[in-house]
């Protein structure tokens with residue numbers, strides 16, 4: 001069934017891996033993350049919203065070509081960044097090659113969640129590509145991996161059309177998750193950002 005902008009329910013299917021592989025084959029930086037002002041501003045607001053100056057272990061699922069990964073690297077002792085597309089993993093690895101404490105790996109989520117817990121989890125423009133079931137599984141897996149005092153940061157463009165959900169609804173779903181409290185909420189014409197923590 002065709003989805004329309006603002007559809008309140010999540011998609012039935014996650015966007016396929018082939019779709020993302022094709023995007024990287026067509027263009028090295030498929031979303032022009034390196035040059036778009038809206039992305040540069042979104043990264044700056046995201047980095048300014050992190051509550052601590054420094055973190056122990058951090059995790060960035062859906063790192064794409066590693067622009068946010070590069071910004072996160074100096075703010076943590078250890079950073080694991082993952083993406084489903086091998087070309088994205090290659091580019092992100094090159095982007096952070098000067099940081100030996102950063103690991104970039106291939107992972108298809110929600111199946112390939114990492115071991116251990118994290119003090120910081122940053123998800124940028126990933127969740128709206130997932131089906132309702134995959135989203136629920138990923139969020140449950142991330143919550144189980146969030147350290148007691150850890151921060152879960154999500155940032156997504158508000159509007160998205162086509163086969164995917166939109167950032168506004170994705171962040172409503174995050175806000176409705178039991179067991180989390182919202183410490184920062186940024187909502188503007190372009191994007192929505194939340195910083196969440198486990199409720200004590």
Ligand SMILES: C[S@@+](CC[C@H](N)C(=O)[O-])C[C@H]1O[C@@H](n2cnc3c(N)ncnc32)[C@H](O)[C@@H]1O
Pocket residue numbers: 014020031033061062063064065066067068082083084085088107108109110123124125126129
């Ligand atoms: C819009 S980009 C993310 C941008 C990046 N987080 C940033 O802020 O610069 C979405 C990325 O998610 C990856 N992706 C999509 N579905 C995925 C999945 N199920 N598991 C892991 N990565 C996925 C895509 O390959 C793509 O690189």
